[in-house]
Amino acid sequence: MTGDTGQFEEAVTQVIESLGPGDVASYGDIATEAGYPGAARAVGNVLRQSSGLPWWRVVAANGRLVPGNEAEHAQRLRAEGVKVRNGKVAVQ
DNA sequence: TATCTGACGATAG
DNA sequence: CCTATCGCCAGAT
Numbered sequence: 001m002t003g004d005t006g007q008f009e010e011a012v013t014q015v016i017e018s019l020g021p022g023d024v025a026s027y028g029d030i031a032t033e034a035g036y037p038g039a040a041r042a043v044g045n046v047l048r049q050s051s052g053l054p055w056w057r058v059v060a061a062n063g064r065l066v067p068g069n070e071a072e073h074a075q076r077l078r079a080e081g082v083k084v085r086n087g088k089v090a091v092q
Numbered sequence: 093t094a095t096c097t098g099a100c101g102a103t104a105g
Numbered sequence: 106c107c108t109a110t111c112g113c114c115a116g117a118t
Binding site for chain 2 (some may be wrong): 045
């Protein structure tokens with residue numbers, strides 16, 4: 001822990017893993033929770049290449065779903081109890 | 093060290 | 106609703 005590299009993805013992974021069913025958070029939220037406020041982009045990069053993580057529980061700040069996977073993303077969220085509206089997370 | 097990329101965020105038009 | 110631009114950050118080359 002004395003300046004280890006890759007700490008970022010580790011922290012981000014842990015935060016995402018800590019999310020429960022029906023729990024959705026935005027990239028910026030994940031970055032902040034991980035201890036890297038403002039690193040929303042880096043979070044997206046980790047999620048996009050990392051496998052085994054509940055990426056579907058992560059959405060954009062405006063509730064937008066993942067581009068290119070909106071169909072599957074919406075389907076997964078619906079399966080977890082999260083409602084999706086027009087390619088966006090139902091804030092309701 | 094410099095440059096580019098990207099599943100971001102916000103604002104503006 | 107969509108595109109454009111700026112700012113932000115970590116990782117890859």
